[in-house]
Amino acid sequence: MIHLGIKSLMLHKLRSFLTMLGIIFGVCSVIAMLAIGEGASHEAQEAIKKLGPNNVIVRSIKPAGDPSSGGARRSFVADYGITRLDAERIKASIPGLSRLLPMRLIRDEVRFGTIKFPCQVVATLPYYTDITGTRIVHGRFLTPTDDFYRQNVCVLTAALASSLFPYQNPLDEHVKVGDGYYKVVGLVEERGTEDKRPQSGMTSGQPLDSNIYIPLGTAASRWGDTTVKRGAGSFEAEKVELHQVTLQFKDTDAVEAAVAPLNSLLSRFHKDKDYEFIVPIELLRQAERTKRIFNFVLGSIAAISLLVGGIGIMNIMLATVTERTREIGIRRALGAKKKDIVTQFLVETLVLSIGGGLIGVAFGVGVPFLVERFSDMKTIVTFWSVAIAFGISAAVGIVFGLYPARRAANLDPIDALRHT
């Protein structure tokens, strides 16, 4: 039967091919679009996952000062952000909290000999590596002893170390940051080269590969809480006790339960909103919602193109039925039942749509492969997108083939035979 269908279609090779083209493009676009969409959202989700679904990040932000007082305040020190007291309050009152990681972030320069690089000083506690998933590549990370005795030690990111020490082993060398010298005790590698979490007022991520980690205690004794930036004709000082606090919870349920109490706790002690929450699990959910909408839109566009392809098939099959009325008459006279005629035309339509579907799948898998090869976009061809696209193309064949086939079968054999 399939053999017979192919034979009839081969009678008009070009026409059959053009008819299939609609389905080929439809299926191909479904798979390719979903693969690209999936790849894009996968990257975003990976970045969010790195923040840890069990974590809540509380970050200090400079409150939007009202412009009228801006001038008067200029010479004063901007005092804002989360305080150590806040951290103690959170520790004492938020349920389900397993660990709290305070951090100070200071933009400065690091020097070794004559080599100088801009860097970010991260003053934190020894379990930083556990919570952020930072990998130690050489030496060790900070220890409680370092923190307790406020020792002048530091850990560099591997990228920064290779820039600072092109020719020698950085371990046990001393680098200068600010006014002090720090002994390099280890090298680490961050999980990403960029911090992709959304930041207010910044379009690109914050680089993570030029960090210097020092004990929190050391930072307190070296810098105090006030940092001063002097530029040509400008003077900026700010007093921030903690730039960021990462709260690690036991599980995601605890995270969700903690968000509201955290908010009310902090808002009680902060008149201006000089802090923000980043809840990775919520971001992840939001990303998933966005993805779902995205997929729905892509899916609709693709479904429409498949529909158009299906209409093309129906159009051709109706023309074919008219053209082959006589053949239908002959077959009916020679003993074909209505059912046989329906089957014959349905098989032809299915050969067109499934054949088109198969070619479309091949292209649909091939296109994302090429996209990934020739651009830096990531693509993921999911099994279900292939299954859905192929399934729809087969369904289109049945739906749009049935009407022409029934019309063919319902022709009166006498009239059909007389048809010229």
Added chain:
Amino acid sequence: MSGKAIVRIKGITKIYDLGEVKVKALAGVDLEIQPGSYVAIMGASGSGKSTMLNILGCLDRPTQGQYFLGGLDVAHMPDDELSNARGKQIGFVFQSYNLIEQLTVIENIHIPLFYQGKSLEDHYDHCLKLAHLVGLGDRIEHRPKQLSGGQQQRVAIARSLANEPLMILADEPTGNLDSHTGQEILDLFDRLNAKGTTIIMVTHGEETASRAQRVIRMHDGKIASDTINPGRSSIAAN
């Protein structure tokens, strides 16, 4: 002359309802056809000859009356069974050959078997034998377009024999052929009839009709005359 007639028609009428007017194409026809006979049906346009052929070929159902085809009451059969009866009991030969162009000669011969659920693989020898019978044993892989009119009609005849039907129903089989080729086709019919095949042929031509044993002339939806052809009666007696 009765008992095992393959076609037994009693009081058949066929009325076409065209809305305002009703056209009576057949007005009470009785007919019996014995196995092995060679019958020509003649008549002018509008005499009911085509309607007669359609009903005989189970392509149409009579408005009234009875039609037994080889013992089967086909007058009021449902569509599927009627298709089956056509496929099994009747071999059609048409004026314009009506081969299916995308199929080869042997595949065309196989079509009636196909609709009886018999595969070409299993019945290849049978189909090949039929192709040889009509003298086209060396053309089985050709397509209809590669054959002459006479050859195409031979394929059609081979096809009509595929299911070993009760009778061959030929509608102006020589109408599209030149007289020489027409004679060849009629010779083929003679040979088949001599071997016992029942043939019913609708024709305009007196000369063509003269090949048959029995000539039925129709007029105004009725049988006007039903005569035994004197020149052929000797063969009929066989």
